[in-house]
Amino acid sequence: MTRLVDIRLGRGARLLLGALPIVALLFVYLLASEARHLDNPSDKVLPTFEAMAQAIRGFTTDRDPSTDRIILVADTLASLYRLGIGLAIATATALVLGLLLGVMPLARAILGPMVAVIAVIPPVAVLPILFIVLGLDEASKIALIAIGIAPFMTRDLTSFVATLPVEQSVKAQTLGANSWQLSIRVALPQLMPRLIEALRLSMGPAWVFLIASEAVASDVGLGYRIFLVRRYFAMDIILPYVAWISLLAIAADALLLFVSRRGFPWAHGAGR
Amino acid sequence: MSPLLEMRNIWVEYGDKIVLERVSLEIAERSFVAVVGPSGAGKSSFLRLILGQEAPSRGQVLLDGRTMRAECGPDRGVVFQRYSVFPHLTALRNVMFGIECAQAPFAARLFGAQRRAARETAVGMLAAVGLEHSLDVYPAQMSGGMQQRLAIAQALVKHPRILLLDEPFGALDPGIRLDMHALITRLWQERGLTIVMVTHDIGEAFKLGTRVLAFDKRRHDPHAPHRFGATTTYDLPLDRKTLPPQALVDALGVGDLPRPDLLRRPFA
Numbered sequence: 001m002t003r004l005v006d007i008r009l010g011r012g013a014r015l016l017l018g019a020l021p022i023v024a025l026l027f028v029y030l031l032a033s034e035a036r037h038l039d040n041p042s043d044k045v046l047p048t049f050e051a052m053a054q055a056i057r058g059f060t061t062d063r064d065p066s067t068d069r070i071i072l073v074a075d076t077l078a079s080l081y082r083l084g085i086g087l088a089i090a091t092a093t094a095l096v097l098g099l100l101l102g103v104m105p106l107a108r109a110i111l112g113p114m115v116a117v118i119a120v121i122p123p124v125a126v127l128p129i130l131f132i133v134l135g136l137d138e139a140s141k142i143a144l145i146a147i148g149i150a151p152f153m154t155r156d157l158t159s160f161v162a163t164l165p166v167e168q169s170v171k172a173q174t175l176g177a178n179s180w181q182l183s184i185r186v187a188l189p190q191l192m193p194r195l196i197e198a199l200r201l202s203m204g205p206a207w208v209f210l211i212a213s214e215a216v217a218s219d220v221g222l223g224y225r226i227f228l229v230r231r232y233f234a235m236d237i238i239l240p241y242v243a244w245i246s247l248l249a250i251a252a253d254a255l256l257l258f259v260s261r262r263g264f265p266w267a268h269g270a271g272r
Numbered sequence: 273m274s275p276l277l278e279m280r281n282i283w284v285e286y287g288d289k290i291v292l293e294r295v296s297l298e299i300a301e302r303s304f305v306a307v308v309g310p311s312g313a314g315k316s317s318f319l320r321l322i323l324g325q326e327a328p329s330r331g332q333v334l335l336d337g338r339t340m341r342a343e344c345g346p347d348r349g350v351v352f353q354r355y356s357v358f359p360h361l362t363a364l365r366n367v368m369f370g371i372e373c374a375q376a377p378f379a380a381r382l383f384g385a386q387r388r389a390a391r392e393t394a395v396g397m398l399a400a401v402g403l404e405h406s407l408d409v410y411p412a413q414m415s416g417g418m419q420q421r422l423a424i425a426q427a428l429v430k431h432p433r434i435l436l437l438d439e440p441f442g443a444l445d446p447g448i449r450l451d452m453h454a455l456i457t458r459l460w461q462e463r464g465l466t467i468v469m470v471t472h473d474i475g476e477a478f479k480l481g482t483r484v485l486a487f488d489k490r491r492h493d494p495h496a497p498h499r500f501g502a503t504t505t506y507d508l509p510l511d512r513k514t515l516p517p518q519a520l521v522d523a524l525g526v527g528d529l530p531r532p533d534l535l536r537r538p539f540a
Contacts, residue, residue: 165354165355167352167354167355167356168355168358170323170325170344170350170352171350171352171355171356171357171358171423171426171427172358172369172373173343173344173345174323174344174345174346174348174349174350174427174430174432175346175349175369175370175373175426175427175430176345176346176370176373176374176430177369177373177380178373178377180377180378180380181373181377181380184380185369185372185373185380185381186358189360189361190358190359190360264360265410266359266360266410266411266412267360
């Protein structure tokens with residue numbers, strides 16, 4: 001008999017099996033919601049799908065009074081703006097520092113300890129400092145995301161570059177490369193797929209920092225909305241919002257993977 | 273003729289561990305020096321000295337009569353057993369890399385006519401190692417033998433004074449290894465190269481080399497084995513009929529001896 005560990009599946013079977021637990025989860029929710037509503041028809045903790053659909057219709061048609069945009073659109077744009085700028089700053093910082101520290105032992109000796117110290121500070125603990133220094137506007141939220149993930153990415157990229165085979169560095173030098181050429185032609189291109197990988201891993205924490213900062217002080221944004229309607233036990237809004245956030249996260253991850261496969265085929269098992 | 277490379281009383285020490293001691297030798301232009309020795313006898317240190325990756329703790333290395341700086345440079349090419357080619361570049365770009373570094377110090381990339389010229393040179397070099405049909409292939413898609421061919425092309429495009437080979441064929445299948453032997457012999461003769469090759473395979477050393485250097489420890493202190501370094505125990509100029517001395521064979525403990533038919537170098 002085929003051993004369990006040797007069972008390989010086709011694409012269709014894999015999709016079907018992967019959907020099973022999700023469908024089961026939804027079914028369990030349906031049953032639980034039904035049961036609670038039998039008990040108490042005005043239950044708010046596990047809203048029915050009809051109630052959620054109604055809520056979705058609400059926040060996809062009603063307009064936010066301050067921006068005059070549809071609520072979901074306003075929230076999504078505000079959040080993605082903060083997330084995007086924060087990630088961009090973190091990525092650029094990590095790229096430059098990671099390359100510098102990885103290629104040059106001298107730079108690693110000078111800046112390495114500082115990066116290590118910053119990396120162990122819990123970012124949310126410095127959120128009050130950011131609010132005090134940068135005010136309650138966008139800057140502090142963006143800064144939290146950037147400060148939260150840049151040190152991790154920097155350390156990851158540094159160690160990646162530092163562990164590139166020494167043979168490559170020697171070979172490049174025998175081919176006449178100077179430090180600059182070695183950095184941009186040998187280290188940098190090999191760093192890029194790893195940078196995207198680190199960015200994908202950082203997306204989770206980045207969302208955490210975004211929601212946290214929006215929950216504390218904001219007037220628009222996905223995290224703001226969730227924490228606002230929490231006061232009214234509006235689970236029918238919170239649950240679709242959470243689903244929407246995870247959908248955005250999955251889309252961002254798929255996009256990054258696509259960019260990496262397209263841009264750096266050699267890093268994904270040969271294929272041109 | 274003055275020697276291409278000269279070593280004067282070289283010592284290599286790491287702390288109180290002595291790796292090489294009292295190595296003095298000269299390497300003539302156009303020679304093919306094969307370096308053999310048991311593991312830990314300083315073969316690789318010897319290679320790193322010539323490469324400039326490492327500085328001797330005592331003594332002098334002279335290249336073309338001038339003291340050599342302990343830094344890698346384009347006058348010494350190298351092919352390692354692994355990681356010799358850049359995985360993110362196609363075969364063609366791997367070979368063009370050396371030309372681009374010399375001609376474009378800041379961008380490290382060429383454009384227009386310069387690029388076409390570099391491409392042409394690189395294609396010619398790839399053809400010389402038999403890779404003219406694999407220009408746009410990434411190293412990960414190549415076999416081990418093809419990768420080593422590429423590594424040789426990549427090094428030769430800089431016209432190095434010395435080509436260093438660090439067990440270049442050690443990871444290859446026996447059949448492929450014979451092809452590579454023919455290739456390196458042909459390149460060595462056609463282009464008048466000077467080659468220093470470190471190998472574990474004594475048969476390979478006696479087949480390819482015009483001279484075989486054996487490294488080993490002359491003295492041995494059982495209580496402090498690290499206090500004596502290795503040095504050249506054999507320095508054999510070869511002609512076709514030289515067979516490895518029995519003592520060297522015993523010291524290396526290698527089974528596959530060169531067969532007389534292997535000693536016939538096809539291009540010699």
